[in-house]
Amino acid sequence: MRTAFRNRVFLLSPAYAGGERARMILSERAKFDLARRLRSRERATLGEVFAFLSGLYFRGKLAYANAFARTTNGISGVQVITPTRGLVDAATKISLRDLHEFAGVDIYEGDPRYREPLARDARRLARKLSAECEVVLLGSIATGKYVDVLLENFQHRLLFPADFVGRGDMSRGGLLLRCAVDKTELPYISVIGAVRSGKRPPKLAPRRYVSSSRA
Secondary structure: OEOOOOOEEEEEOOOOOOOHHHHHHHOOOOOOHHHHHHOOOOOEEHHHHHHHHHOHHHHHHHHHHHHHOEOOOOOOOEEEEOOOOOEEEOOOEEOHHHHHHHHOOOOOOOOHHHHHHHHHHHHHHHHHOOOOOEEEEEOOOOOOOOHHHHHHHHHHHEEEEHHHOOOOHHHHHHHHHHHHHHOOOOOEEEOOOOOOOOOOOOOOOOOOOOOOOOO
């Protein structure tokens, strides 16, 4: 397990862009702030849009990665896996047209529209990173949807939080959010050789957070 100070890039698993919350924001009748900005020149960041689509899980991933990412050479420390554009900086502004594009492609490892951009960007990132920089996946390692592509390029330095084992998405999101607020970084272990499922840990004690309209 590792928590010592090192350069780290976080890769965030994607939000589903074809569900009920996506239909809410894509509706022509949507008038709330995020929907309005997606339709305007102001736009909205990929991170805040995916946090709206996914709720607590992505919100926790985004807050945690922003709190603990450490990179050099101008490399983004918080990158999001997307359905069609590979790895994208969470702070990138997107439009309604971009979200429609994401909604049109499922996250499926056999679909070249998804897999090829991800493989391309993973290769590029692997070449840019120093040998000491760790790559931390904030997402499930129990699926081959993105783990296989990432392992091909990052191998032993692809890590994930050990505390993810046995937790569901909501529990992971809650854990990450409280760690970001408390400035407490989790220990990481290599994806290679890791137990991909395990005993469910005790539930987290409830906690309230001040909400924000923007990520």
